[in-house]
Amino acid sequence: MTETRALSPTREDQRTAFLAGAGFAGAQLVALPVDASTRRYFRLSGVGLLLMDSPPDSEPIGPFVQIARHLYGLGLSAPAVVQVDEGAGLALIEDFGQDTYTRLLAAGHPESLLYHLAVDALVALHRAPPLAEMAPYDSRQLSEECALLIDWYIPLLIGKDAALDLRDSFLTLFAEACGDVALRREALVLRDFHVDNLMLLDGRKGVAACGLLDFQDALTGSAAYDLMSLLEDARRDVPEALRMALLTYYLTQRPELNAPRFLKDYRRLAAQRHAKVLGIFVRLAGRDGKHGYLAHLPRTLGLFVRALDAEAYAPLRDWFNRHVPGWREDLPPATLAMLCETPYRLVQGSSHGHV
Structure with a gap:
């Protein structure tokens, strides 16, 4: 049978x-x-x-x-x-509807009002104790995300074999720069706090008017991370005057913070996040066929280059100058075309990434 x-x-x-x-x-x-x-x-x-x-x-x-x-x-x-x-x-x-910050900004909604509301929401979140059971945004997690740059982006500049040979030294220097910030357990870090994941909700007042999306990967870490993610957006240019005004606005509402330490954390995490995002955008295009993310590479590279000017990253900046010629320059058109036409394989295992 x-x-x-x-x-x-x-x-x-x-x-x-x-x-x-x-x-x-x-x-x-x-x-x-x-x-x-x-x-x-x-x-x-x-x-x-x-x-x-x-x-x-x-x-x-x-x-x-x-x-x-x-x-x-x-x-x-x-x-x-x-x-x-x-x-x-x-x-x-x-269902929060369709009024994402991205759509509202494209339609001409006053950006200062939207961004100040988002910062108010962060202040409310950061004044509360983080969830005790949340995993930490620790050195292991930060390193796994940094590895996306050496595994996906840097091979485009120097080749996969050379990138693999340099992987350990790259990650060691990044870990040294992020050593202090990896110990922070100050706040719940939503990790994808940017205009695509924020909404304006009609009929709600105060911070409740800011709808929050895509927070399921949250960890406990530095309060600087989400503010940096909002103000140094891979998808959208934030005017420098507005960025500085919002940084000041946040710190003014949280006088209990050690402001110099917060700003150092902000700069270190900026380099870490932009490294991760550069790798993720290349992976999304070359492996997953999501080529639209390539349009954001120049902006993200510019943010990464600026972030590496922080004092903590001087050794890593020297490493780039020695080992990765042209690292400050946009990818050439031929490389971008290759990412759109030819599967680009992973050098070494990397964790799941999100942006």
Whole structure:
């Protein structure tokens, strides 16, 4: 007798069953544009909810639920979680609409008002104790992210073999520069705090008017990180006068901080983040076929070059000058074309990245 085996349900089957169990059988789903992660979102037409599909093997949904509830408890606006199946990696969450900061800024909304609101939200977050059970943004995590630069971006300049030979010395110098900031446990660091992940919510007052998205990878670390992420955006030019005004605005609201130490942390983390993002953008283009991110490389490189002017990075700056000719210059058109046409393989294993 022939043995028959039931086929495993497809991801679409799992979404359908979850929606039926939540009382939304037959709901019309509209897929939202994908980003740099494996998560997907679907809008339930006319219901005010999103279906969040976060594959449990790659991006477990539990951290999102935990942090969303924490933020809500602080009076901040994270999407309310209506129903969740952590095992399946599915959740129904509040739909904040379409007024992202990115769209509003493109439409001419006053940028100073939006940015000041975002900084107010950060101040409220940073005045609260971080979640005790959150993993730390420690030296291991910072190093894994820095490795994205030597694994993906630098090989474009000097070749994969040369980059691999220099990998250890590069990471050692980065670790030395970030040694102090890797010890900070000051605040919950959302890690992707920028205009694509912020929304303006009608009908809400104060910091609750700032909708927060994409925070499931949060860690406990330096309060400087998210402010730097907002003000040194890989996707958007922030006027220098506004950047300095917002830095001053943040520090004025937090007089208890050691301001000189905060600014040193800011500069060190800026170089670390821009190194990571350069690597991620190349990986997204060359490995994943998401070529749109290449348009942001010149801006990100400029931010990285500026960040490496910090005193703490003098040894690493010298390392670049010795080993990576032309590191301050934009990638040539032929290299960009290669990334769009030829699969670009990883030099050495790197962690999952996000931007």
